[in-house]
Amino acid sequence: MKIMNLNSMRETYSTQMKYSILFEMGLGIAAYTYYDFHHTLEKPTGYWEDIKNELSSTVQKELNYTHKYNTWFALLQLLHSNHFDSLQTFIEFLYQLPESKVRRYCLPYIGSRHEETRRKASHKEEEAIASLMNSCKHHKFFPAYIEYISMVDIDVLKKHLKIISEGWYKTVIEPNYTEFTAMLERDVQQKRALYSTYTSEEFVKHVTGIDYQPEPSIHQVLLIPQYVYRPWNVETTLPGVKVFYYPISDENVHEIEDPYSPPSALLHGYKALGDETRLKIIKLLTEKDYSLQELTKKLTIPKSTVHHHLALLRAAWIVKVHKSRYYIQIENLNSLQEKLQRFLERK
Known part of the structure; x- marks a missing residue:
């Protein structure tokens, strides 16, 4: 059978880049509590032990809670809900959010057709929670996470996220703030300078190494550089947006490249x-x-x-x-x- 194609061009997505030290904080907490992956990360296992020894016992206890319930995902979801120029503005925003909005922001986006179910789950409707859990039953942690977010006392969650954010920021981010922000900025500036020479799909592949093809309901790809999770790309999906937290390039880790340091x-x-x-x-x-x-x-x-x-x-x-x-x-x-x-x- 012969087919006449009347489409002028294949639909694709637009791309955007941004960086924030708060995303580096959130991903650092995720990496720290993802114990099984420490051997695959660029930082040696001793790096994570050193951080553990520097953290207060209160923060360590809350990070164990993070490991159990994957609350690092809630933190990252909330960081995407607005623009925050400091950790303090994020904490203030978090504490003024009403209960249903906290749940809505934290619950994972699993497709446009499940959005009404996601909304109902944020209002603790049991049937919607069960349906949302069932729709991603094969995911590694989403079903248990959805149940947790739907039922947790929001004041407990807010206090928990405040403790781990402030504890990690003070221990890991603050002592390295200038270095971290400089390398993230270098990488974004380098990538943006090349943007006009690529199509959107080519640019995403150049930045992430992933051949990400357009998919239904995704209209934008958001590229966020990160250092702590190298060499991994970390992916997530927001309504209409695919997010790649990509590892910054070797040449942008240090201002002056060491010719004897292997890529x-x-x-x-x-x-x-x-x-x-x-x-x-x-x-x-x-x-x-x-x-x-x-x-x-x-x-x-x-x-x-x-x-x-x-x-x-x-x-x-x-x-x-x-x-x-x-x-x-x-x-x-x-x-x-x-x-x-x-x-x-x-x-």
Whole structure:
């Protein structure tokens, strides 16, 4: 059958960039409480131990609560609800918000067709809460998180978010404020200078390394640089907006580039390759895609161990996962030799 296409062009999205030290704070809290991923992050595990030792016992207790209920997600959601030029303005805004608005901001956006259900859940309607939980039942933590946000005492949540925000800001952000803000600003300025030379989709791929195709109800991509979660991209979705907290480029970490400091992608790539089990996984994935269960059976080692290795391969952008199946990114694997050559030739 022949088809006549009368569409003038394919729909796409617009892009926007912004940065804030408060997003760095929120992502730092998320990374700290995501214990299973510490081995994949650029910062060594000792970095997180040092922070723990510097935090007060009160803040440590509240961060354990964050780990249990994933309240870092609530913090990030609230940071997107308005523009805040300081932590104090954010705290003041949080404390004047009515209960239903706090719940509405904190509940995850899972698609336009669920927005009315999300609104009803923010008013503690049990049927809506159950429906919202069911609509994302396969997500790692959303169902339990939705139940928590829908039922928690809002004064308890506000006090909790205030303690972890002020505690993290004082311990981690303030001593490094000038350095953090300078590197975030450098990265945004560098990327904005290149914006006009790309289409929106090309620009998103250049900044994040992700080939993000337009999808229904998403009209804008928001790009936010972050340092603490390198080398990971962290993704979330807001109404009409896809958000990528992307790792800032190596050259923007320091004002003066050290020619002897290897690029992050090179470092993580060869670290991922330096293990017998991970090389076996790579070889298996060059043959076909596998689920975690299938890889566990094939390798005859514990599932938690396989997951540990896959996390390192994903951090190195050698492996990706889609609908619970892992596959190889052969272009990124093949480019490691080229990255090594460029590093060796760096002046």
